[in-house]
Amino acid sequence: MRSRSNSGIRLDYYQRLVNNSILKYQNCSSGLFVSTESIKVEELAQIKLEELNLKPCEEYEYFSTTNVLRSAKSKMMAGPSNQSPLTGLISGNDNNHSWVRDNVYCIMAVWGLALAYRKTVDLDEDRAKAYELEKAVVHSMRGLLRSMQMQSDKVEQFKRTQSPRDSLHAKYSSQTGKTVVGDYEWGHLQIDATSLFLLALAQMTASGVIIIFTLDEVAFIQNLVFYIEAAYRCPDYGIWERGDKTNHGLPELNASSIGMAKAALEAINELDLFGSRGGPASVIHVLPDEAQQCQAILLSMLPRESISKETDAALLTVVGFPAFAVDDPDLIALTRKTIKEKLEGPYGCCRFLRDGYKTAREDPRRLHYEPWELMVFENIECQWPLFFAYLVLDGLFSNNQEQVENYSKKLDSVLLRTEDNVPIVPELYAVPKEFVEAEYKKPNSQKRVAEGKIPHMWGQSMYILGRLMIEGFLSPGELDPLNRRHVTETKPDVVVQVVLLAEDSLIQDKMALHGIELQTVAEVAPIQIHPARVLSKLYSLLGKNRRMGLSGRASSSEIGLLATSKLYMMRNKILAFVPQFMDLQRFYVVLDTNFLVDFLRTEVAYLKHSWKALGRPIVTLKITHDLLDNYQHPPNALLATIKKLQSGYISGARVHLGRLSDFLHTSCITKLSFLRDMEDQSSRKDKVMVDQLMAQPSTSRPRLLSDSSKKVKRQASMSSTGLSVQGIVRRSRSIQVDPDDVPVQQRQTPHHLKDGVTDMAQDEPGSAKASPNSLRRSLEMENEETDVTELVEQLKQSTNLQEQADIIHYLYLHKSVTGGHWKQWWLVRHTAGMLRKRVEDLALAATDLLVRQKQLSVGLPPEHETIITSPLPPDELAAIIYDSCGEDHSTASLTQELLVYLAMFIRTEPHLFNEMLRLRVGLIVQVMASELARTLQCSGEEASDHLLNLSPFEMKTLLHHILSGKEFFSLQPLLFFFQCRGLTIKGHALSSSLTREMTKGEFKFALQVEMVLNRIPQPEYRQLMVEAMMVLTFLAQSEGSTPVLDLSHVEIEVDNIVQEANNLLIKDLVGPTLKIENMRAAADICLFLYDVAPSGRFGSMAYMCRALANILNLPRTADSALECCIS
Structure with a gap:
């Protein structure tokens, strides 16, 4: 018989350790873990005093020795009495509650030990042990999966609302896997817990441990990805379940949650959940912009955890194992240094400053603290050995041997041991009640005692992982098969590929006059060009599963620049997408060519710093008639930008301007494989939608009205004029009508309508002929004698709703919606407000400001000012803006516009906001108007008119001027x-x-x-x-x-x-x-x-x-x- 090697014997020791301190608490049916028994130090003190007659000062010193657990062995290690024989979950204390986060961390040690056995197999017995440990991992992870699947309706709701009441529960029954507390009875919204589950799932799957078995489960995991996508703007209760540290149940934006979500999104992207046996249907897809938005917000917050917490020891899990979410080495070092300086003690790290959990001064009978009460916890916060284990792992992954040795010694000094010399990690160390006053006077001077859950399985698991790595049984690459630990390594410079396409041959000829040779959209065939909203509709089918009631990704969600900077393969066709910022149907700022080219420079620089995918990014831009000055000539700003692109550099980024066909081999190409299997009856409608999207010609312009229209002839009287346009609305109903543009002229005052129509017609009589819209050209020729003024007059006098609709529809066809092209910005802003338009990046812009410790207020002060203190969903934020502005539609639009500009400035020039705590957008509007009144020497009313008629680029420039002048703002040092x-x-x-x-x-x-x-x-x-x-x-x-x-x-x-x-x-x-x-x-x-x-x-x-x-x-x-x- 072959003898065991020393490695095998040592692994057997760790197997016994895992079995005795972790696996014995796993429910054999659900696979979930419960928390261990919480030991009260006062009870242990009484036992020891009775048995050993110790003095009080000796008592607590004795509790840190081996013998402390002998007296309590019957209470702590009496077997899996808290383990359900059905679920496999382990419950805490005398209940059966099982936390998602704790379960994932607990099973990591089992997974690590299984990997160690797998590579150091001596005998068949070792293979059996490796298999047994792997199945324990699968059992636990699938137990969590089943519990979350039973709440699939909440996943669906949360994608739309981001409300705490619709969140997945943070803990479940260890026996049944069902919920144990109500929706409002616990701080369930803990994005870090769901993200940790997805991150662990990705790493375990990559290591060869297959956890997902069916395509229904794949769809559910895909929807969990959508669940955590909004982490960067979704306040939650955080890793400690309390939200704001006053424990009043107030969620806040937590850096630890955002970091874990960012890591999970990156880790699970393009991962086949069936491992090597999978196919296209089992691959998870993540839009890169979601992870990048989490990255931007995370970097702006660190080393701060949240508004109420200066820092938090939980950030060790973000900058190191398991997330590795930060790619800036300096910021990682700063965060680690801040945690050590502010939170580290001789027994571990405090969770955060003034943390009252399990301190001698905490009243366990109350669920919250009074604000003034927090100071009593200063310097007596409990210290957690868990974070010494994290610092050991951090040193191992960063190859910092000095840190490993230092914190290994510190961790060993605070371990408890059983009579069998089994090392046990306690939950925390607390200052005894009688020593509190002395600790106040001299922090870290008093002996502390172990309290809480013993063993603390989360800490025990991290300790075992560290020991396995120290002794060489595990390497960093085995615990991190997806190589997230290399995130800080220097990456090669990104070359941004830019493709310019002409909408039609007319644009092509105009650009050729300036020495710029372009292909038309038709000439790049068979490559298809589509707007970004088409990609959004395609991705709305991702993760859809009718059997589970899952709708997939919201079709209204924005598509970011990183997503449109790829090429896509579908049905053997290559698709390219024009970025969303060039979509004229989104928001009016893109109608300003100067702003558009300025924004393009910013986006190219953004790609340079944010691109992480294989291949080079490709930006496809389509030059349309809308970008020309009065539909005639290319603007100078556009020509200058193209010349800059031809030079090879713009905004500090390397660019390569060329043809689309030349970039096919150097670009990142993603296969839309999730659109293949659409033959079953339930997917027929989706297949029809995809067919319609792909059938649209690449050269088609978005039209709101029908191409067919009956000829309208002018009659002599007003009544006959009314008859000539009667029924035009009904005749157009067979074609898709955009409701945003139909009521534009109807809701405008008659005075503005009349002036706007006549002035535009007289200013440029040739503009209609130059327009590429054939429908409107033909109508102008067919109805050139129709008196528009007469129609407007009839509209004012008409009381018939149908007749009014017909006239407005005719005016739309005849004169188009050209306020933006005619630079009537006051009209554009007003109508955008009337239509309650929302800028696509509104929520992200507000979040960019809020997470940098800036509060926002919208509405004109003081009566209508509304303060925004935390990130909100886009629709809710837009509703607050419109409600605050009341009937002032122009200011509502301008507020959104300014928020976007403020976010751009705070990302690129943060020094402009130094010592500003609250950005009062309504006050900024007033200051801008005052500055114009002073500069132009005009009245306040005229200044307001001038302000609202500034182009978006001019508005952004004025805002920058205001921000640069300190005399305009109250700055608080x-x-x-x-x-x-x-x-x-x-x-x-x-x-x-x-x-x-x-x-x-x-x-x-x-x-x-x-x-x-x-x-x-x-x-x-x-x-x-x-x-x-x-x-x-x-x-x-x-x-x-x-x-x-x-x-x-x-x-x-x-x-x-x-x-x-x-x-x-x-x-x-x-x-x-x-x-x-x-x-x-x-x-x-x-x-x-x-x-x-x-x-x-x-x-x-x-x-x-x-x-x-x-x-x-x-x-x-x-x-x-x-x-x-x-x-």
Whole structure:
């Protein structure tokens, strides 16, 4: 008989460890795990004192030794009493609750041990053990899958609502796999848990452990991908299930959830869930833009976890194993360093600052904390050995041997051991009640005791994985077969391929006059060119499963640039898609050619930094008649951009301008394999839809009305004119009609309608002939004698709804919707608001701002201003904007427009937003109008007209000018928020209790101060208040160990400082030729105080210092100068 090798013997040891500390708690039917028994330290203390008669100070030291678990062995290791014989899930304490997240982490150690046995097989017995462990993994993962499948209706609902009430449950019964608490009885929305399941599923499948068995299950997994796609804009309760750290059940955007979702999306993309035996139908597809949006938001948040948490130890799972979600090495190092500095202790890491969970001062009878109560948890937060295990794994994956050795020693020092010398990882270490006061005075000075679940199977699993890797049984590549750990490696420069196509031969000839040779859309055949919305409709069929009630991806979802920068193969045809930002049906900003080419530069730069797929990205642009000036000539901005593309570089990115056929071998080509099997009865309608989409000629322009129309002849009277267009709406009903454009003229006032129609007709009589729309050209020729003014007059007098509809329909056919092409931007914005149009990237734009710790408000202040504090779904956000703007449709459209520009600026020029906490879009609109009134020397009403008639590019330029000028905004220095104590601003008190509720690095703290400041309606007066508080900050800051001025017991009214400074300025200015009465400005403050610079000998802050000295009666020395200078 062949003897066992040392490796086999050692693996047998780890098998016993896994069996005794993890697998014994798996339900044999469901496969789920339950949490182990929670041991109360007080109970253990009583046992030890009775048996050993220890003194209290010796008691807790003794609990960290081997013997601590002997007395409790019967309670902890009495067998799988909490394990269901049916489900295989393990429940916590005396219940049967089984958490999704804990189950996935628990089974990872079993998976790792199975991989170790698989490669170091000595005997058939070892093969049997490897097989047994693999099936335990499959059993557990499929148990979770079954539990989630029973809630497939929630997956379907959540894709539309992103509401916590529609989320998958966070825990299930370990015996039945069914839910154990109601929808509103727990913080179920935990995107990180669902994402972790998908990530583990992908890695395990890639390692050869097949978990998915049927195509129905494949469809469900595909819909789980759609479930987590919105993680970047979906506040959840996070990894600790509490949401906001006050535990009031308030979800917030968590970096750990976004990072895990991003990792899962990237890992499972293009993965065959049937492994080597699968086919096209079992492959999962992920649109790359969803993962990239998660990436952008994640990078902007780190090392912060959320609005209420400065950082969180859970971020170790994002920057390291298992997610590896961050590709910036510097940001990874910063996040790791922040966690170590703020959260690490001798027994582990705190979860986050002021975490009251299981501390001696926590009241377990209450479900939430009072805000002021959080300060009592400072310095006594429980420390979790789990995070030492993560730091060990992090060192192993990053090949940092020093870190591995350091944290291995720290972890070994806090392990508990059974009488059989089995190492056990406890859930946490807490400060005993009698030692709390001493710990307050000197953090990390007191002995802590193990509490919570023992063993903590999540921590136990990570510990075992680390040991297997340290002893060489596992390599990083085996635990990470998808190679996510290489995400930080330098990638080659991306060359962006650009293809320019002419809509027709007329455009081709016009561009040739400028030396630009283009192919037409027809000439690139058999390659088909389609708009991005066609790709969105095709992807709406992905994951559809009628038996499970799953509708697949929402067809209304946007398609990003990364998706349209690929070529697609379907039915042996190659498809190329024009990017969504060039779709004229989406939003009006693309009607401005200057803005369009500027946006193109931004998107090319975006591709350079964001492209990760194989092959080069390809951007297909179609030059249409709509991009020409008055349908006649190519704009200079467009020609200049094309010349720049021909040079090979634009916006710092390498580009290659060429023909589509030349790029077939260098581009990324994706097969739309999920569209193959559509022959069954349930897929017939989908097949018809795909056939219709593909049957549309590539050169077709989107039309809203029928090509067939009866000839309309002018009659002598108004009534006969009405008869000539009667029934035109009914005749067009057989063709698809876009409801967005039909009522445009109807809802416009008669005055604007008349002026708009006649002015446009007179300005460019040849424009109709130049239009490529043959329907409208033919109607113009057939009805050239029809009196449009007469029709408009009849429309005003008509009371018949059908007659009004017919006239409006005729006017649409005859004059088209050309407000944008005629640069009537006030009209375009107004009608877009009337039609409640929504910009496609609205939700992403708002999220970009919110996650960078900026609050938003929309609507004109102060009555109609609505504050937005967390990301929202696109439709809900648009509804809030329109509700806030009321009947002002133009401002509603402009608000969306400005949000997009603000998001663009905060991504590319974040310094413009330094010290701004709340972006008040309505106030920005007012400031922009004021700036135009000042520049153009016109009235406020005229300035508003000028503002609304600016082109999108001009509007963006003006906004950049406003943001660049600090005089327009109330900027709050960040240091001030961390120093203020006991202030009163315009009658509203800022109590020092704020510091007991929040930490100085907490974003919510700054927002509380900002909220009080925003009660001041005059921005210039508000800025003076900020300067006064800055003076207080300077005086309260310490020089060495002694503050310049102790304000801890002083209640200061900031208004008095400003008023006193104003009085001092007036005394200095009084003269025979100066009348102060004529110099009063906002809040009755002298205009000179607003005009002077803050710094300098006679600056406003110098007067603030003198004012504060007077108010506080500060003593003056003989050599004190009269002036107080701040530089």
